[in-house]
Amino acid sequence: MKIGKWARLLLAAVPLLAGCGDFWQAPSSTNSSGFALSSNPSSTTVGQNSTGTSVITVTPGISFTGTVTLTCAVTAPSGASNATTCALSPTSLTFSSTATQQATLTATTAAATTFGAYDITVTGVSGSVAATTAVCVEVASSTSATCSSTASTSGNFYVLNQTTNQIAALNISSGKLNTIGAVTLPAPDPFAIAVAPNAQFLYVSTANGIYLYTIGSNGALTLGFNGQPVALDQAQSMQVDSTNSWLVEAVTGTAQLYAINVNSTGTNAGTPVTANETKQPFTLPAATPTQLAISPGDSSSCTDCYVFVGMGAGGTEAIHFNPSSANPFGASGNLAVKNSGGGANTVAVDPTNRLLYVGESDADPTAAQSGGLRAFTIAASALNEISGSPFSSGGTGPISILPTADGNYVYVANRTVGGSSTGNIAGFSVATSGLTSTGAIAAGPSGQIGLAEDSTSSYVLAVDFVGGPDLEAYTMSSGTLTSVLSVATGTDPVGAGAIAAAP
Numbered sequence: 001m002k003i004g005k006w007a008r009l010l011l012a013a014v015p016l017l018a019g020c021g022d023f024w025q026a027p028s029s030t031n032s033s034g035f036a037l038s039s040n041p042s043s044t045t046v047g048q049n050s051t052g053t054s055v056i057t058v059t060p061g062i063s064f065t066g067t068v069t070l071t072c073a074v075t076a077p078s079g080a081s082n083a084t085t086c087a088l089s090p091t092s093l094t095f096s097s098t099a100t101q102q103a104t105l106t107a108t109t110a111a112a113t114t115f116g117a118y119d120i121t122v123t124g125v126s127g128s129v130a131a132t133t134a135v136c137v138e139v140a141s142s143t144s145a146t147c148s149s150t151a152s153t154s155g156n157f158y159v160l161n162q163t164t165n166q167i168a169a170l171n172i173s174s175g176k177l178n179t180i181g182a183v184t185l186p187a188p189d190p191f192a193i194a195v196a197p198n199a200q201f202l203y204v205s206t207a208n209g210i211y212l213y214t215i216g217s218n219g220a221l222t223l224g225f226n227g228q229p230v231a232l233d234q235a236q237s238m239q240v241d242s243t244n245s246w247l248v249e250a251v252t253g254t255a256q257l258y259a260i261n262v263n264s265t266g267t268n269a270g271t272p273v274t275a276n277e278t279k280q281p282f283t284l285p286a287a288t289p290t291q292l293a294i295s296p297g298d299s300s301s302c303t304d305c306y307v308f309v310g311m312g313a314g315g316t317e318a319i320h321f322n323p324s325s326a327n328p329f330g331a332s333g334n335l336a337v338k339n340s341g342g343g344a345n346t347v348a349v350d351p352t353n354r355l356l357y358v359g360e361s362d363a364d365p366t367a368a369q370s371g372g373l374r375a376f377t378i379a380a381s382a383l384n385e386i387s388g389s390p391f392s393s394g395g396t397g398p399i400s401i402l403p404t405a406d407g408n409y410v411y412v413a414n415r416t417v418g419g420s421s422t423g424n425i426a427g428f429s430v431a432t433s434g435l436t437s438t439g440a441i442a443a444g445p446s447g448q449i450g451l452a453e454d455s456t457s458s459y460v461l462a463v464d465f466v467g468g469p470d471l472e473a474y475t476m477s478s479g480t481l482t483s484v485l486s487v488a489t490g491t492d493p494v495g496a497g498a499i500a501a502a503p
Helices: none
Strands: 010-011 033-039 043-046 051-060 066-075 087-090 092-095 102-107 118-124 129-139 157-161 164-174 178-182 191-197 201-206 209-215 221-223 235-240 246-251 258-260 280-283 291-294 305-309 314-320 329-335 343-349 355-361 372-378 383-386 398-403 408-416 421-433 436-444 449-453 460-464 471-477 480-489 496-501
Touching: 033 118, 033 129, 051 092, 051 129, 066 087, 066 157, 066 305, 092 102, 102 118, 102 129, 102 178, 102 191, 102 355, 157 191, 178 221, 178 480, 191 235, 191 496, 201 235, 235 291, 246 291, 258 421, 280 291, 280 329, 305 343, 314 355, 314 421, 343 398, 355 398, 372 398, 398 449, 421 449, 421 460, 421 480, 436 471, 449 496, 460 480, 460 496
Parallel strands: 043 129, 291 343
Antiparallel strands: 010 383, 033 051, 051 102, 066 092, 066 118, 087 102, 118 129, 157 164, 157 496, 164 178, 191 201, 201 209, 209 221, 235 246, 246 258, 258 280, 291 305, 305 314, 314 329, 343 355, 355 372, 372 383, 398 408, 408 421, 421 436, 449 460, 460 471, 471 480
16 A cells, blocks of 8 residues: 555644654564565355465565565365365565565365365465465355354464453464463453563553563463562553564553563563663653554664554654664654544554554544544654544444554444444455445444454454453454354453453
């Protein structure tokens, strides 16, 4: 997508100070020097002696260049004969810009191919960098059948439960929820969770401070830093930047934003580089932080990388971020709320730092559903609201935003919807002409809803604080979500306050 072709409205300029340097984001399957794969559709149905196709999209990181070689492999149902085969065209893609490129995956069956679900894994490799995506092919006697997802497998993800004071480590295997393990937190009242982009460690914020867990090769968690908090803050929201060297956290009920320099890898991964909780501070213009997001692509050449902080009625603060500096915070500016009665509840950045998304309540007070998704192009000197923004989020209380790894879609969860007893999830396709609604679906009881996309781009995962049950897994097809799994994630399916997926 070429940002220069967007029609845009100038809302506010965020100044860049001379010499501010290089700056950066959130855990995502695409980092500055890597790439992400996605499939559309992620499931398809074919008959015997037939073919089915899926488009494989490769999204490069902001500084990625080179050739990605694509291969595919089929996992067949047990005992299957004349198994489905796969092929890709083209088998390699060369990148010299941030524009996405596509290949076509073709699944072919024989006259005697055994009926059932076949998993096809597509792998992209460029040097030492690799990424995967999956497609489920249902071989059925009738084309009216749908891929059952019985063979579908997700990456690992983590659900934070505020009722049990636990983190559950989970994945989806053969279409069923698989519990890797659960850990009871060393302190009560957890607020937030953040997974490092290298998937080696995560943090959880509690009433007693922020604790570190290392992530094992199977996704299991082990309490680190000798069981002591790495910081004594009650962080409302936090993220680890793409260099895996900064934990950025917004403190509950205060105007303080902090950055803690941490070890990025090795036996001390996630621990502070300097002892005694050395923190770099930034004072926000409002003491009401709701959520933060870090734009992807921090590198020495990045001049348009920020930390974005939603602050309710205080709008959204944009702060330049330089991970190479002893104090990574730089110049800042503020995006006021669209309507004085609204609030910036949630923020997110697309995987290649093209767009900032802000979910605001009362963005359109004249509409029946007054919540809205605002979208801004990101540049070094200004954040410009695109034409048509805000877009109706289909509810009155947007609470979380999920841009997909390929950047082609964005989802907004609303905890409140006028005239309904449930929340919802609204979807939008992202194109050079703006955002287009792909529809909305009901999503659990009215409560806090958290969203994540698993690392294989097979599922959108949603947790709901009210429960009943607390986890819903959806497959994606042209932006439309289809529920395929609804389960409880622990001993008490109430109180799921947050979800994070390992990259």
